[in-house]
Amino acid sequence: MEKPKQTTEASRKAELKVIKAMLREKDVVVSSPEDVEELASRGYGTPEDKNLFLTLCEALFLMSKGVMEVEAQTRKTRKKIDFQQLLSQYQTLDENAWAKYLIYRDLRSRGYVAREGFGLGMDFRVYERGEYGAAAATYLVFGIQEGQPVTLEELTRTLKYVHSLKKHLVLAVLNRRGEVVYYSLSKLTLK
Numbered sequence: 001m002e003k004p005k006q007t008t009e010a011s012r013k014a015e016l017k018v019i020k021a022m023l024r025e026k027d028v029v030v031s032s033p034e035d036v037e038e039l040a041s042r043g044y045g046t047p048e049d050k051n052l053f054l055t056l057c058e059a060l061f062l063m064s065k066g067v068m069e070v071e072a073q074t075r076k077t078r079k080k081i082d083f084q085q086l087l088s089q090y091q092t093l094d095e096n097a098w099a100k101y102l103i104y105r106d107l108r109s110r111g112y113v114a115r116e117g118f119g120l121g122m123d124f125r126v127y128e129r130g131e132y133g134a135a136a137a138t139y140l141v142f143g144i145q146e147g148q149p150v151t152l153e154e155l156t157r158t159l160k161y162v163h164s165l166k167k168h169l170v171l172a173v174l175n176r177r178g179e180v181v182y183y184s185l186s187k188l189t190l191k
Contacts, residue, residue: 024073026093028059041134043113055116056090057104103143103172106180120161139170146175159185
């Protein structure tokens with residue numbers, strides 16, 4: 001006889017180990033050696049001095065999946081914070097935090113490893129499925145929100161930069177409903 005669906009889901013959640021992390025000003029730190037190894041092997045964070053430093057975007061994603069709890073330390077106590085509090089912290093550092101999180105969540109849910117981008121407004125660098133750690137990132141993702149103008153000069157400069165790195169530029173357009181549509185931009189020609 002099959003177990004009721006609720007019991008199966010509840011037992012699955014009980015089996016998942018919740019990772020504990022500590023909020024700092026601009027990132028989140030995981031200290032447990034087994035958690036550091038587990039997350040780093042799946043393309044999360046930057047290992048340094050036996051710790052793993054996650055971006056706030058990565059921490060938000062892991063919190064949304066229920067695999068991470070984040071605490072903030074005040075002068076004398078530690079206090080567990082929720083998703084909205086962590087998002088608020090992220091928004092104080094980046095006005096496009098929500099848009100970046102939605103793009104990151106979409107990329108991860110499609111099976112890609114997405115890491116923080118580098119230079120010239122790149123939001124993320126994305127690795128082919130199964131190639132994280134074995135090869136360099138193939139794609140650089142430039143996030144655009146529907147209704148926010150982007151100049152042609154900015155797109156041209158970005159495209160030249162990405163081509164100089166021998167990568168592929170992907171525009172991630174976030175529509176008003178929070179859905180992400182991807183466009184590959186390879187050549188910009190005006191006639």
